[in-house]
Ligand SMILES: [Zn+2]
């Protein structure tokens with residue numbers, strides 16, 4: 001195993017994965033990972049989340065890629081929707097980037113992969129109308145690959 | 160303060176959950192063997208509910224401290240978090256209550272030596288790199304791509320004017336720009352260009368004076 005990733009961060013991620021598998025939450029499952037980058041800079045985990053019943057995403061599944069760097073959990077993970085289906089949502093850009101405050105300046109080290117997944121499920125559940133953010137085209141053309149390089153303003157978390 | 164410490168209040172993130180149906184782990188996590196070298200703990204078995212886990216590393220706390228809001232941490236873990244936040248903006252990771260070094264109460268068990276963990280040297284921790292946390296006002300929902308100085312040239316002009324008199328202000332501003340937009344590729348590039356322009360101008364001034 002690579003030696004560059006700090007044991008404390010790796011250990012915390014490991015504990016989260018064990019807990020995720022032991023007490024699963026409906027609609028949130030570990031899909032793949034952990035995968036360590038070859039340069040020890042990050043660890044990737046893919047979670048699958050299901051659109052909740054009775055919401056506009058009922059029956060749809062989405063893949064969320066979590067990328068934890070060596071400062072996790074003091075620093076937030078990079079979380080993006082990946083793959084073919086990126087939910088059509090006013091806070092989700094078509095490149096998979098998500099405008100959600102806990103992924104940025106409201107991050108807390110007491111949050112976990114599971115609690116972030118639940119927040120995102122809840123964000124999807126409260127959506128009434130499937131649509132992209134108004135600046136989607138522009139954002140997707142110009143954004144960095146890493147959503148944490150974007151300066152976000154979280155104006156309405158209830159959409 | 161003699162309230163019973165509340166259990167973790169993370170209503171904003173945790174949706175109402177029914178009893179999580181516990182079943183055997185479906186995927187092996189042994190691929191992640193590195194973590195096991197940390198402490199000799201049997202993972203893979205169903206983890207026991209431990210009420211006394213650090214809210215940051217999720218482990219049994221090492222040099223435990225409790226916040227006034229009743230949340231338990233290892234002192235090194237809490238310290239790592241406090242270090243990332245500007246003073247006056249330090250909040251409990253669990254409940255967001257105001258928190259500080261002085262308000263963390265060390266816990267001493269039967270076999271502890273009674274040394275205040277807050278006085279111990281804290282193990283080396285990662286350096287704070289993210290500066291945007293101190294700049295709450297600058298977050299835009301619509302992501303902000305405008306690189307400083309592009310288009311208008313106002314920045315460049317302003318700085319060049321100030322430059323002769325206060326060369327160090329220029330540098331401060333240059334680095335200030337870097338801080339304002341950590342990691343933003345375009346902005347970093349522009350800042351670097353400014354830096355080089357500054358260096359060239361300094362040399363130009365020195366040689367003109369000579
Ligand atoms: Zn800890």
Ligand SMILES: [Zn+2]
Pocket residue numbers: 226228229230251252253254255256
């Ligand atoms: Zn608290």
